[in-house]
Amino acid sequence: MNKRAPILGIETSCDETAAAVLAWDGTILAEAVHSQLDDHARFGGVVPEVAARAHLSRLPGIARGVMAQAGLGFGDLGGVAATSGPGLIGGLIVGASYGKGLAMAHGLPFVAVNHLEAHALTVLLTDPGTRFPYLLLLVSGGHCQCVAVEGLGRYRRMGTTLDDAVGEAFDKSAKLLGLPWPGGPHLERLARAGDARAVPLPRPMLGRPGCDFSFSGLKTAVARAVQKGAAAADIAASFQAAVADVLADRARHALHAMPEATALVVAGGVAANAAVREALAREALLAGVPLAAPPPRLCGDNAVMVAWAGILRLRAGLSDALEHAPRPRWPLDEMAG
Numbered sequence: 381m382n383k384r385a386p387i388l389g390i391e392t393s394c395d396e397t398a399a400a401v402l403a404w405d406g407t408i409l410a411e412a413v414h415s416q417l418d419d420h421a422r423f424g425g426v427v428p429e430v431a432a433r434a435h436l437s438r439l440p441g442i443a444r445g446v447m448a449q450a451g452l453g454f455g456d457l458g459g460v461a462a463t464s465g466p467g468l469i470g471g472l473i474v475g476a477s478y479g480k481g482l483a484m485a486h487g488l489p490f491v492a493v494n495h496l497e498a499h500a501l502t503v504l505l506t507d508p509g510t511r512f513p514y515l516l517l518l519v520s521g522g523h524c525q526c527v528a529v530e531g532l533g534r535y536r537r538m539g540t541t542l543d544d545a546v547g548e549a550f551d552k553s554a555k556l557l558g559l560p561w562p563g564g565p566h567l568e569r570l571a572r573a574g575d576a577r578a579v580p581l582p583r584p585m586l587g588r589p590g591c592d593f594s595f596s597g598l599k600t601a602v603a604r605a606v607q608k609g610a611a612a613a614d615i616a617a618s619f620q621a622a623v624a625d626v627l628a629d630r631a632r633h634a635l636h637a638m639p640e641a642t643a644l645v646v647a648g649g650v651a652a653n654a655a656v657r658e659a660l661a662r663e664a665l666l667a668g669v670p671l672a673a674p675p676p677r678l679c680g681d682n683a684v685m686v687a688w689a690g691i692l693r694l695r696a697g698l699s700d701a702l703e704h705a706p707r708p709r710w711p712l713d714e715m716a717g
C-alpha cells in the first residue's frame with residue numbers, strides 16, 4: 381500500500397449514496413452522487429429503512445463506478461474514508477461496513493468520518509486560501525449551527541437551532557406552498573417571481589444575544605399566509621428574505637464573538653441558496669473577512685468532502701479501528717475525544 385495513494389470516500393448518512401476518489405493532494409479523480417429522491421418522494425420525507433436498503437443495493441456499483449472512472453483498482457488505494465455519523469443508523473452501517481470490508485481486504489487504513497466535520501473542511505479543498513480559525517455556518521436539512529473551526533478536530537459549537545433546521549424550514553414551507561419535496565431549490569425558483577416585501581413574516585431571534593436559531597415560528601407564519609390566500613411566489617420570496625435576514629443576523633453575532641475568525645464559511649445544502657449567500661456576503665464584508673462557500677454541488681451531501689476529510693486525518697496520522705461503531709448522534713465538539 382502506497383501511503384500517498386488516492387483515497388476512496390463513501391457517504392451514506394441520509395438519502396444520498398455517494399462515492400469519490402481523491403488524489404492525496406486533493407485532486408478529484410472521480411465522483412458520483414445518487415440521490416434517492418424517487419425512493420422517498422411518495423412518502424414526503426426520508427424513510428430510514430428505505431434509505432438503508434437503497435444504500436445497500438446501490439453502493440457497490442457506485443463505488444466500482446468511481447474506481448473505474450479513476451482508472452484504479454481497490455488495491456491501488458491508500459485508504460478508505462466512510463461517513464460514520466451523525467445520520468440515519470441503517471445507512472451509516474451500510475457505508476461504514478462496506479468501507480471496512482474494502483480496508484480489510486486490501487490492508488488499507490480506515491477513517492470513520494464525522495459528516496459535520498466533512499462539511500466543515502470542504503472549503504479547505506475548494507478555497508485553498510482559507511486558513512484556520514474560521515467561523516462555519518452549517519445550514520442543511522438536518523443541521524443548523526454556528527461553529528468555531530479552530531483546527532482539524534478542534535470545533536466549538538457557538539449556537540444551534542432551538543427547533544427546526546433551516547433546510548427543514550425550507551422544506552416544510554415549500555410543502556405548504558404545494559411544492560415537491562425536498563422543497564428548498566423549488567422554493568428558491570418560485571421566489572424569483574415574487575415580491576420579498578409582499579408578505580410580512582417574523583424574523584425569529586433577530587437581534588437576540590448569542591448565535592442560536594429558531595425557525596418554527598416562521599413556518600407557522602407561512603402556513604397562516606397560505607390560508608389567507610397570499611400569492612405563492614410572494615410567500616416564497618418573503619420567506620427566503622426572512623431566512624436570509626435571520627442567518628445574516630446570527631452570523632453577525634457569531635463573528636462578533638469570534639474576532640479571530642479569518643473567514644466566514646457557509647456549508648450544507650442551504651448554502652446553495654443565492655439569497656442566503658448574498659446576505660452572508662454582506663455580513664462578511666461588514667466584518668472585514670471573506671465569505672467562502674464550496675460550489676453548490678459540494679454544499680449538499682457528497683463523498684468528495686468525505687474523502688477530503690479522510691485525507692486531512694490521514695495526513696495528520698489519524699485513522700480508526702475496524703471496531704469503530706457508527707454514531708447516529710455525533711456532535712462536532714466531541715471530535716477531539
Ligand code: KG4
Nearest residue numbers: 520521522547564565648649650653680681
Ligand atoms: O446538506 P444537505 O444536502 O443534506 C443534509 O441535510 O445533510 O441539505 C439538504 C437541505 C434540504 O433541506 C434542501 O431543501 C436544502 O438543503 N436546499 C436548499 C437549496 N438547495 C438545497 N434550500 C434552499 N435553497 C436551495 N437552493
Ligand code: ZN
Nearest residue numbers: 520648680681
Ligand atoms: Zn449534510
